[in-house]
Amino acid sequence: MTANTPGQASANPRLADVARAGVSIWLDDLNRPMLTSGELGRKVAELGVVGVTTNPTIFAAALTQGGAYDQQVAQLAAEGADVESAVWALTTRDVQDACDVLRPVFDATDGVDGRVSIEVDPRLARDKQGTLDMARRLWQSVDRPNVMIKIPATVEGLPAIAEAIAEGINVNVTLIFGIDRYRGVMNAYLTGLEQAREHGRDLSRIHSVASFFVSRVDSEVDQRLQQLADGEHADQARALAGKAGIANARLAYQAFEEVFSTPRWANLGDDGAHKQRPLWASTGVKNPEYPDTMYVTELIAPETVNTMPEKTLQAVADHGEVTGDTIVGQYEQSASTLDDLERLGISYTQVVEQLEQEGLTKFEASWEELLESVDGELQRAGAE
Template identity: 65%
Template sequence: MNERLQALADAGVSIWLDDLSRERIESGNLAELVTEDGVVGVTTNPTIFASALSDGDRYAAQVAELKAAGADVDETVFALTTTDVREACDVLRPVHDRTDGVDGRVSIEVDPGAARDTARTTTIAKRLWETVDRPNLLIKIPATVEGLPAIADAIAEGISVNVTLIFSLERYRAVMDAYVEGLERAAEAGRDLSAIHSVASFFVSRVDSEVDGRLEEGDPLRGKAAIANARLAYEAFEEVFGSERFGSLRERGARPQRPLWASTGVKDPAYPDTLYVTELVVADTVNTMPEKTLQAFADHGEVEGDRVTGRYDESRQVIADLEAKGIGYDEVVAKLEKEGLEKFDASWAELLDSVRSELEKA
């Protein structure tokens, strides 16, 4: 295994790949990343699936079969994506078994169109869980206000969840509360809490993109907001999962909901390409990286120890300094959530269009 990635793993950071395609699975590339680069998990989203489908012809045979069976566009999308995720789960299963279920996880997202519909989100989550039928699956549910009860419902049913699209500290606390509530309900129902897993995907680089666009060139606060926000999220994680409330669940086998640093590809070329990996090294976290970021860290990334704990006051000061410049934290994170949902909707529409085109050609 690459020594730089090994050092990252040794620091308590689980390395997940933010990408999946049938090409990766069938060519053996995913298995190679697991064995040689320490990848211990995979995340997907509508954008990733749309890109995979448009690149190559490995989906053609299954599309033809589905068309012959009379499947419509929605049914075809469901079948294609769940097939890829099931096969990826099988590739990662040895990691899942070796880590007692902590890693070896593959995520699949509910239809973004359901993000504002609690009941529909819950229904889709259950269907995805039952269809993929693998213990190392994670169902991605957006952290919208309407998504919070769906998260609790899924956890209560024993469904492992990746909560996605988290930008604000307030919403993150609500996500953790939903997870703990779900565990409490699962305990009341007599479920094995040790079999229920969850991560909370806290988005990073988009915060800097939004904030930096409101700052002048050369402002010392540029490139500071995203990391400060994530560090304060970790402080909240320590508080919630070190609490007496969670302690009683831990005694029954419950696992903490680990923070997952998402959107860690650097968007500003002025910043180091490993910025959102190096500066967020801390135990009990996941960093899901685009392959470009993974390769960059393997080539020249540095692990400089814990870069998060003990830096909370400094991070709060960054947020306060931004507020003093008229950049309101609450407004920024609300805008990012809205835009994030819009991007997922657009990607889902693109995916549907791609599948529709493939069905017409089949």
Template identity: 60%
Template sequence: MTDVSNNRLAALSEAGVSIWLDDLSRERLESGNLAALVRDQHVVGVTTNPTIFAAALSKGESYDPQVRELAARGASVDQAVREITTTDVRNACDLFRATWERTEGLDGRVSIEVDPRLAHDTERTVAEALDLWKTVDRPNLMVKIPATVAGLPAITRVLAEGISVNVTLIFSVERYRAVMDAFLAGLEQARANGHDLSQIASVASFFVSRVDTEIDKRIGELGTPEAEALRGEAAIANARLAYVAYEEVFGGQRWRELAQAGARPQRPLWASTGVKDPAYSDTRYVDELVAPAVVNTMPEKTLLAVADHGEITGDTVTGRGEAAQEVFDALTEAGVDFDDVFAVLEREGVEKFEKSWAELLETVTEQLDRTKG
């Protein structure tokens, strides 16, 4: 690792961005790869999702010993998936325990997602979140809950139990405001339930690149010069508007009362930061979203690109809300229906994770069957 790349990642961290890796596998853990990223690349947390686990289970032989043990026990496929995924997450939590202690619980966090098939079922989401928390049994865990309409009350109820939550699949500022409201309500209930608010952490995962992918497609369909001039502008503007909302809510009186009781703010987390369109810089969703007190969770490819040639020039978010709103106003004028965009993105996001979960179940079924012979 060169001094230059270390300097880029150090500059990102010093600007207030916590660098989390958007990936986890048994191979990363056992090979020392994840530990090396923590040591050399300023990585201070990990996020997972069903797609990540489906990919991990389909490659290599790292899971074979555990699969053999599970098969010998007669475990069902659902039991096997639960044990395999929570084992990886528990071990990752242990790896990040020193980071968690050094940052007094701010970072060193590892996220695991509730079954995506429960995205529209509040009661079962709450039950699964509680079970995941107990099963992993590590204080630096975060349970991921989607920001669907059914997910919002689940977020509040899980936080009220003193459990740290990563809210995922947020696409619009309107829904993000509802997520922050659910967070504040959850902390208020947690305080009433006697929990130590300083021990509860939360992030709000605001998805970035998928917004450009969907809106750029619609810009192409509109085919006007006015629309084309805005290609690639939406996602960063959307995230910057989210940060404006974050500053507003966490500068308000309702938050100040919770902060006085020891609470920590729910940090914005930029997710889906790998660039989908090769026409764009592969570091744009990092370079253009530098701000104090945020998380950027990156696939390793993006992390290494930032280390190699990222352009970290300080805060690129604060004070840019007005310009971001102008982008949205121009896109609306050009014919982009944002309500429909965000509805499509949420639906497709849930469907993608459901598909990955089905692939994960299929892979584990095949491995169990093969082991049984």
């Protein structure tokens, strides 16, 4: 059975086309009602979902909607749990249950899919040792072979990623915006695999994905292009709107092809290692004027993952048009798009650096939001 068989078996022909093209369909959403109602299982069976990614914002929203968490929160309050330990207990339980739902996919795809990601506290993103320590604790606490630990791709995070991989921890590297940083991520992965081999680990059991963010690039670049809308370069600016995110991702795939065709990789692959697949993240369209499936249908290529918010998944199921590989063969045009932006004074380096910093700030704010939500629920349960 191939990695994408569950998607190919989807009752939805459009999503089945996505999977047949080599794209693993993951859902960027998880909550307890989705688990207890069997909704996640139905998405696996009917829509070809073969993985799940989570984040603190999703957990925080789920916690305050309905009473799905009330019993566990009441128990934690009765035990005198503090906020941090309560967050840990609530989120790891959901991830464990999701891992169990997706275990058949994991088994059928030999560990390529059937994955559920959970995030290290983003406040540790600049703390290599703190990140590594929490990644180890999450790995041990969830205690499922199909969990992936999300680690941000900061400069400080790269050595933590390498060490986690060396220890056999499966990693979803998140918050990647720029090609240079992405190459650093792939290097960290290969370094980790080399160290794992030195430690005598079975490389075939180690998996990783690299989450390359897409729509946020367009949001930032489009904002800068808008400032040129009334100047002498207005026509060029309008023509480039909505083009940067996809061009950037396509060039990331070119880098993926290059790195995973080197002798260094071949040596590891011969020993059973798996490629670190690119995962297209932030694929919900933020500008309503753009096609709501563009970050899926324009980023189709083998050995990729697309983690879709619910709204995007349903849009692709309803009207997504898959025309085959839309990445390979587009590299020259993609590089030209970024060059055109530079000529207009929009610095690629400046954009991706700003997006990383803003992304970390948003991640931290989401974590604080989750802590506040759990604290409120604990206090409410304690008062009852």
